[in-house]
Amino acid sequence: MADPARIKREIPKATSPGADDDDDDDDQTGLEDDGEGASTSGSGRNETKGSDGQSKPKEEAKDESAAGEDDEEGGDPKRLKVEPEKKKEKRQKVDEDEIQKMQVLVSSFSEEQLNRYEMYRRSAFPKAAIKRLIQSITGSSVSQNVVIAMSGISKVFAGEIVEEALDVCDKWGETPPLQPKHMREAVRRLKTREQIPNTKHKNILFH
Amino acid sequence: MAEDEDEAGFFDDEGADDGGLDGAGGQGGKRKRLFSKELRCMMYGFGDDQNPYTESVDILEDLVIEFVTEMTHKAMSIGRQGRVQVEDIVFLIRKDPRKFARVKDLLTMNEELKRARKAFDEATYGS
Numbered sequence: 204m205a206d207p208a209r210i211k212r213e214i215p216k217a218t219s220p221g222a223d224d225d226d227d228d229d230d231q232t233g234l235e236d237d238g239e240g241a242s243t244s245g246s247g248r249n250e251t252k253g254s255d256g257q258s259k260p261k262e263e264a265k266d267e268s269a270a271g272e273d274d275e276e277g278g279d280p281k282r283l284k285v286e287p288e289k290k291k292e293k294r295q296k297v298d299e300d301e302i303q304k305m306q307v308l309v310s311s312f313s314e315e316q317l318n319r320y321e322m323y324r325r326s327a328f329p330k331a332a333i334k335r336l337i338q339s340i341t342g343s344s345v346s347q348n349v350v351i352a353m354s355g356i357s358k359v360f361a362g363e364i365v366e367e368a369l370d371v372c373d374k375w376g377e378t379p380p381l382q383p384k385h386m387r388e389a390v391r392r393l394k395t396r397e398q399i400p401n402t403k404h405k406n407i408l409f410h
Numbered sequence: 411m412a413e414d415e416d417e418a419g420f421f422d423d424e425g426a427d428d429g430g431l432d433g434a435g436g437q438g439g440k441r442k443r444l445f446s447k448e449l450r451c452m453m454y455g456f457g458d459d460q461n462p463y464t465e466s467v468d469i470l471e472d473l474v475i476e477f478v479t480e481m482t483h484k485a486m487s488i489g490r491q492g493r494v495q496v497e498d499i500v501f502l503i504r505k506d507p508r509k510f511a512r513v514k515d516l517l518t519m520n521e522e523l524k525r526a527r528k529a530f531d532e533a534t535y536g537s
Binding site for chain 2: 319320321322323324325326327328329332333336337340341343345346348349351352353355356357358359360361362363364365366368369379380381382383385386387390398399400401402
């Protein structure tokens, strides 16, 4: 199947050809906002056109852009091709900056910090155990990508809990190692923020 | 109400450390510990002490197993029913920026590694 990263990028290209100039702003927002931005601008256009001439302005806009693409080849098509490249260059440069900063940071770590950082990067859930767990729930086999994704998310989840628990521990004026009461208070806090999935409790709105 | 039940479950796990094989506990009660070693390293990496308490590691393991179970059940109910696919997981995680970015990175990295390994194998095979 298609790569999730590639799926996200295709959304703005699919919506821009038949659109007005307003959609160019959407292309420049961050990758993750593109889908939502495009859809809200689409609904905004419907509302602003009003109920009277709703279909006509849209068709005229489409005709203009189509004619524009045929006549002036230096118009919209080239702009669409250049912008994603500029974004990729900018993102590569940001990546390189970030890599350099990380190198500077890691080179100035003390030994204890280096140890901890190594544990942070290297620790991972065993893929076999996660695969066994998922397969015992689904009853059918799962692909390798699913196991990779699930172990990655679980690690982030564990990290969120430990971070919150350390926050609690600090707030209560105590020191690590973390005690179960810190963990439970952390879980309670994350639950109110809805960061812990819970499908056991159904909210019945009207009794 | 539901939270009280959860905490009672945790209490039972810590109190009854007989290691006996009672009926299947709701919170992974008497099951063998799956992730003890890895979770210890992980907790140290995330900021805890070098030797975290065993009870805390147990609580965290139960939470992780519950998280994986919930995610799996949700993924089974969307997209293709009864199967878990990567797209379903990505869809479920879309609102959480950290997890979403992490999954995207992991999958792109995996693709790159696969491509690199394939190119390497072809190079050695061709020459």
